[in-house]
Amino acid sequence: MSGKNRILIVEDEEAIAKMIAMNLEVSNYDTEIYYNGSEAEAALVQDHDYDLGLLDVMLPGKDGFELLGDMKKYDIPVIFLTAKDDLESKIQGLKGGAEDYIVKPFEILELLVRMEKILERTNKLSQTIKILNMEINFEEHSVKQNGQEVLLKPKEFELLCVLAKNKNIAISRENLLRMVWGIEYMGETRTVDVHVGQLRKKLGLSEHIKTISKMGYRFEE
Structure with missing residues (x-):
């Protein structure tokens, strides 16, 4: 599958x-x-x-819990994004068939990671991203730059995927370690710096992978 995933947002606060x-x-x-x-x-x-719905619970007209039934009818997985943080509402949402329940305020990076997990699990995740002069294919684990394949090591490829999927968002070295090497990885953040250096060199991304002082990195298109 290629092309962009399509997301329905139902939220009354503009x-x-x-x-x-x-x-x-x-x-x-x-x-x-x-x-x-x-x-x-x-x-x-x-x-x-x-491919996915993001629903508030408290909505004018039909509320999110009621709307969940319509989404299920069309096989659209749902994440609730809501200020209602009581256990009863959470249980109602998850028992009703929502995939996830995130209480406001939330970090946008957390939302993106959870969305991707659900799209992967439901086999709806788009398998390619086109960014700058590159096409990244997650299924094939390949990167083409101006149509030519560039060979990356597995962790370099995974790091590129995380940065590209979350472009323009600053991600800490600790989060990059967790997202690419896994929560159990006991390595130090220097590992991230070394791999970023390789990506900049192999793909000519020095201008695009920005170092955020004392924090981490941001991929800018």
Whole structure:
């Protein structure tokens, strides 16, 4: 599968909805926003070609718990993003069939990681990203630059994938270690610096993988 994953956002606070959409679009997703549960329900009848839904619980019109039934009908996995942090609501959401339940405020990086896990699990994850002059294919574990394949070591490839999927977001060295080498990896953050150095050299990305002082790295397109 190629092309961008399509995400439905149903959130009645316009500023939050637009902030989520902006961050997702930067990370290679297409988004559609509705501010009202009933309007989202009516629109789904016409167009339900979504890979994932991000729903608030408290919505005007139809609330998120009710809307979950419509999403399930069209086989659209759902993450609840809500200020309701009581256990009862969480149990209701997860028992009702939501894939995840994230309480506001949340870090956008955490949302992106959880979304990717769900898209992977449901076999909906887009398998390629086109960024700068590169095409990264996750399934084939390959990178082509201007049509020519560039050979990367496995961890270099995984690091490139994490940076590209989360472009324009600063990621700490500790998070990069966790995301690429795994939570159990006892290495030090110098490992990340060495691999970033290799990526910059092999792919000519010195201008694009920015060092964030005393923190980590950010991939800028």
